[in-house]
Ligand SMILES: Cc1ncc(C[n+]2csc(CCOP(=O)(O)OP(=O)(O)O)c2C)c(N)n1
Ligand code: SF4
């Protein structure tokens with residue numbers, strides 16, 4: 275048995291959101307991951323974010339690949355749509371689903387093996403096409419499910435649990451996402467819920483490709499001395515670039531930009547992302563500086579977390595393609611099959 279259903283009963287006085295749902299209504303099955311696995315903390319952060327955003331569960335579609343990380347959608351949002359694809363193929367299935375029905379909110383959950391090894395090409399193309407989604411990589415620097423092989427995000431020189439040194443260069447998914455044109459790029463840590471929950475909320479509200487690389491220690495195979503993805507290492511080397519809060523707006527709110535102190539950025543749905551700048555020089559709306567900042571921090575051995583880049587005016591794949599607003603399953607036969615005259619016009623335009 276791969277999952278255990280949770281009992282339906284809960285305390286009658288649990289707080290509810292405006293839809294009348296408790297936090298429990300956003301949970302899934304009982305997790306079968308190892309006790310202390312960082313991935314479970316990310317599931318808890320997703321549950322809290324969606325509860326606080328007051329999104330009806332049936333409006334979300336959660337998709338994943340294969341791995342311990344990709345199993346986690348079973349453990350949150352049990353009443354949402356779900357598709358557990360094959361290894362590394364989540365981005366293309368998500369892209370197809372999004373093209374067919376743009377009314378759902380798409381949440382892709384993946385692992386560093388799933389996205390930086392077998393699915394690297396898929397990851398790249400979903401990001402560069404600006405698919406409207408929140409793409410979370412639960413990054414433990416290891417293939418957890420298949421018992422601890424180095425993944426493509428394992429740092430050069432880091433050691434496996436058995437003492438083997440990794441000689442390959444690491445892929446930094448955050449820098450890659452920035453270079454590929456992601457319009458929301460963040461890094462966080464599974465052990466920092468205060469930072470992760472607002473980031474997930476902001477990513478879900480963002481229109482366009484939102485990417486969050488979440489360091490998520492594997493307590494079984496990558497939490498020892500010599501690992502650069504362990505709880506201790508990440509805590510010791512973490513440098514947060516901003517402190518975040520998300521305010522869901524009811525009326526349109528305009529951007530209020532005050533360099534050096536607090537920035538408020540309005541997203542497409544009128545929610546406001548409030549950033550408190552800790553580093554005076556850090557500007558999360560400058561893609562080129564974000565890449566330079568990341569590389570300088572990396573050279574100093576620091577792991578930068580927080581919202582690294584945001585384009586609040588981003589367009590998505592549908593804008594580029596000029597697709598219809600309605601989900602394809604809501605179109606009539608006449609709209610879907612416009613007849614030989616329309617086909618002839620299309621053929622003539624291609625000659
Ligand atoms: C096509 C294919 N190749 C290889 C595998 C074996 N496999 C399953 S999960 C996995 C790696 C998972 O690593 P990651 O995505 O980092 O997830 P984690 O378990 O670390 O959360 C591999 C290689 C597979 N299931 N399918
Ligand atoms: S093997 Fe690692 S990644 Fe998988 S559940 Fe256990 S701690 Fe988590």
Ligand SMILES: [Mg+2]
Nearest residue numbers: 385386414416
């Ligand atoms: Mg992994």
